[in-house]
Amino acid sequence: MEITKIKVVLAGNPNSGKSTLFNALTGLRQKVGNYPGITVEKKTGSCFLNQNTKAEITDVPGAYSLYPKSIDEKVAQEVICNKEDKSYPEVIVVVADATNLRRSIFLITQIIDLKMKVVLALNMVDLSLKQGIIINVSKLSQKLQIPVVAINARKQDGIKNLKEAIIEANLQGSENSFFDIRTLFKNIIEETNDLRNSENVYGSFLALCMQEVNSKNKLHSELNILSKKHQFIPSRAQAQETIRRYKKIDTVVDFCSTKTKINANRSITKWLDDVLIHPVFGYFIFLGVLCLIFQAIFSWSAYPMDLIDGWFTGLSIWVASTLPPGVFNDLLVKGVLAGLGGIVIFVPQIAFLFAFIAFLEDTGYMARVGFITDKILRVFGLNGRSIIPLLSGAACAIPAIMSARTIASWKERMITIMVTPLMSCSARLPVYTLIIAMIIPSEQSWGPFNLQGLVMMAFYLLGFLAALGTAFIMKFILKAKERSFYIMEMPSYKIPDWRTVIYTIIEKVKVFLFDAGKVIIAISIILWFLSSYGPGNRFEKIETKWAGQENAETHIAAEKLEASYAGIIGKSIEPAIKPLGFDWKIGIALITSFAAREVFVGTMSTIYSVGDNSNIRTIREKLESVKNPDTGKAFFTTAVGISLMLFYAFAMQCMSTLAIVRRETNSWTWPAVQFVYMGALAYLSSFIAYQLLS
Amino acid sequence: MQKLSDIAIGKEYIIDSINDDELAQKLLEMGCTPGEKVVVERKAPFNDPIAIVVSGFMLSLRKQDASKIIVKKL
Structure with a gap:
């Protein structure tokens, strides 16, 4: 039997339950890609509507109207309006929140006027009933002249009816109109119709509203002329149209719904808000939530991370011993597997972080966090919405930078992206742990607090303060392209939907593994080459020198690294890093750290020939015994340690982050600026610290 | 006529107009149209941003933007 395919787009307001419906429809048959040329994630999936009809569903970002304000919304508008687009839909399903019918159906009336085939999925009918709002679905369908299906996306009720409605809508025409803009x-x-050679009056109106001034595009400049002739001001026209459209919507809502009693859920929300955004307790609760997230990222994820580490070590040993020795074996084990292990190890932390973020967002708490922090963040050129990227940055800058997309203001978004990598991410943790263990005695304490823990906390705080400080400076450098707004819906509190949380985790982990993973693997292979090969016959000489001696392998490894290209680079940068208290060996570690910061630990263990038994304690003992050739005392003094930690705190040693910033800003300028300013900050602070302390 | 930024918490008002095109675009499409009832629900620490209930949902916005929204007594 032939299978018919229908292209379906899922649209709707933010918080309307659109993602939940998308998950309910497609399950795990989802793909996250990118829209060509721009950086917005494209979520697609598929499902069978009946035995021989398959829907290919695209989930567009939440939007209130077809007038775009952020890049996210621009995508929604483009997919719906651009007939040339590959995912131009045959049927559009608009998800509406029944507790908020008036606002929810604004978007669908616009789409109706574009003469598209639509289905209205009325979600959260159970909640609206609890609030005393009764909506007559058939009356609504009759008034809008489109199929309306009541669903409950969370409980997956009404999905079958929705699927039938999609098939039916696809078979019918779409000549309705809701509001005639020609009035x-x-x-x-x-x-404009003549100009565009189109009969679609609302399409012409949208084209007029979205005309670009001084554009090279022929249509745009013609629209400019036309607008001048008719004294048409797009923003005014849009406002006029919106008001008239809402007037018509009001008559529909009055006709289809009845309100019986006052809002009960509102009072629960009110009560929770009294506590959660209290001027004093609000901040303490937020700090408590943060502590819990950090606890999860650092302690709870340690177990799965150890497991993953164990698997990769096992796998490396197995591959190394099973495959015939040689270059390929070496590349596979030390290049590819080492790189892979370095990525996969972060999956637990990213999963925990996004579990919390998805959970907090789904409950409605995140909007409150923005509410109580916007005023403070505004001082630093940021926005209440910057809080999520900044906090996520404490786990990993990559997903954090991706989450900055919801910030509509270009300037605030750029500042957020630029400063987020200063937050102490989890890759710095192993570096800090190792150095702190070396330079701070574990038995020392300050009151009830262990000194090592305090130093660790101080470095986290330092990262946060550096991010705020840099943001503050950038506020004066960057020119705003548009005004900054903070207009955000504060949804009623809800019990989070576990499915949404799980799907978010899977999605974010996938993006991290594939997007960042590609870069990390590539860099790992380059670094493997640089540290496994050297010019001339140096390597053979080392092997003959140590042949047959005791502990030959570890000595050979150390000397080979010194003779390799990486070693040569390390030595050549030594003059530059000497004022920071570093020698060429640390220089090599700084270079290899570009794959990921935590590679520092592994490199140090190789270069100081610790051998295979490379857990933190053995590396520490080895490093502690290293003597400074000039003074004869221990090399790793407090001054060197602090300088090194400061360098890792500030320097942009993460290729994957640079790659993501490039993707998000669509230019190499931003990552380049980021690399330079963070490097300068790192160098200067390490320099000052070392010179003062030594 | 008063500015939305100046009214007391909990009192019902009606939106009269929004004196700012760019802000109006954003608020109108969310349903904050002239004639709608509006109540200041609460204020964030330092009295900014403020949270308002309009057209059956809660919305937060900055004080400077709220000052562009003109309201009248019900």
């Missing part, structure tokens, strides 16, 4: 603007619309 407001007749002449200019008709002239």
Whole structure:
């Protein structure tokens, strides 16, 4: 039997339950890609509507209207309006929140006027009933002249009806109209129709509203001329249209719904808000939540991380001993597997972080965090919405930078992206742990607090303060392209949907593994080459020198690294890093750290020939015994340790982050600036610290 | 006529107009149209941003933006 395919787009307001419906429809048959040329994630999936009809579903970012304000919303508008687009839909399903019918159906009335085939999925009917709002679905369908299906995305109720409605809508025409824009603007619309060679009056109106001034595009400049002739001001026209459209919507809502009693859920929300955004307790609760997240990222994820580490070690040993020795074996074990292990090890932390973020977002708490922090963050050129990227940065800058997309203001988004990598990410943790263990005696304490823990905390705080400080400076450097707004819905509190949380985790982990993973693997292979090969016959000489001696392998490994290209680079940068208290060996570690910061530990263990038994304690003991050739005392003094930690705190030693910043900003300028300013900050602070302390 | 940024918490008002095109675009499409009832629900620490209930949902916005929204007594 032939299978028919229908292209379906899922649209709707933020918080309307759109993602939940998408998950309910497609399950795990989802793909996250990118829209060509821009950085917004494209979520697609598929499902069978009946035995021989398959829907290919695209989930577009949440939007209130077809007038775009952020890049996210621009995507939604483009997918729906651009007939040339590959995912131009045959049927659009608009998800509406029944507790908020008036606002929810604004978008669908616009889409109806574009003469598209639509289905309205009325979600959260159970909640609206609890609030005393009764909606007559058939009346709504009759008024809008489109199929309306009541669903409960969380409980997966009504999905079957929705699927049938999609098939039916696809078979029918789409000649309805909700509001005739010609009642407001007749002449200019008709002239625009001629210009665009189209009968679609609302399409012409949208084209007029979205015309670009001084564009090289022929249509745009013609629209400019037309607008001048008719004194058409897009923003005014849009406002006029919106008000008239809402007037018509009000009559529909009045006709289809009845309100019986006052809002009960509101009072629960009110009560929770009294506590959660209390001027004093609000901040303490937020700090408590943060502590819990950190606890999860650092302690709970240690177990799965140890497991993953164990698997990769096992796998490396197995591969190394099973495959015939040689270059390929070496590349596979020390290049590819080492790189892979370095990525996969972060999956537990990323999963925990996004579990919390998804959970907090789904409950409605995140909007409150933005509410109580916006005023403070604004001082630093940031926005209440910057809080999520900044906090996520404490786990990993990669997903954190991706989450900055919801910030509509270009300037605030750029500042957020630029400073997020200063937050102490989890890759710095192993570096800090090792150095702190070396330079701070574990038995020392300050009151009830262990000194080592305090130093660790101080470095986290330092990262946060550096991020705020840099943001503050950038606020004066960057020119705003548009005004900054903080307009955010504060949804009623809800019990989070576990499915949404799980799907978010899977999605974010996938993006991290594949997007960052590609870069990390590539860099790992380059670094493997640089540290496994050297010019001339140096390597053979080392092997003959140590042949047959005791502990030959570890000595050979150390000397080979010194003779390799990486060693040569390390030595050549030594003059530059000497004022920071570093020698060429640390220089090599700084270079290899570009794959990922935690590679520092592994490199140090190789270079100081610790051998295979490389757990933190043995590396520490080895490093502690290293003597400074000039003074004869221990090399790793407090001054060197602090300088090194400062360097790792500030320097942009993460290729994957640079790659993500490039993707998010669509230019190499931003990552380049980021690399330079963070490097300068690292160098200067290490320099000052070392010179003062030594 | 008063500015939305100046009214007391919990009192019902009606939106009269929004004196800012760019802000109006964003608020109108969310349903904050002239004639809608509006109540200041609460204020964040330092009295900024503020949270308002309008057209059946809660919305937060900055004080400077709220000052562009003109309201009248019910």
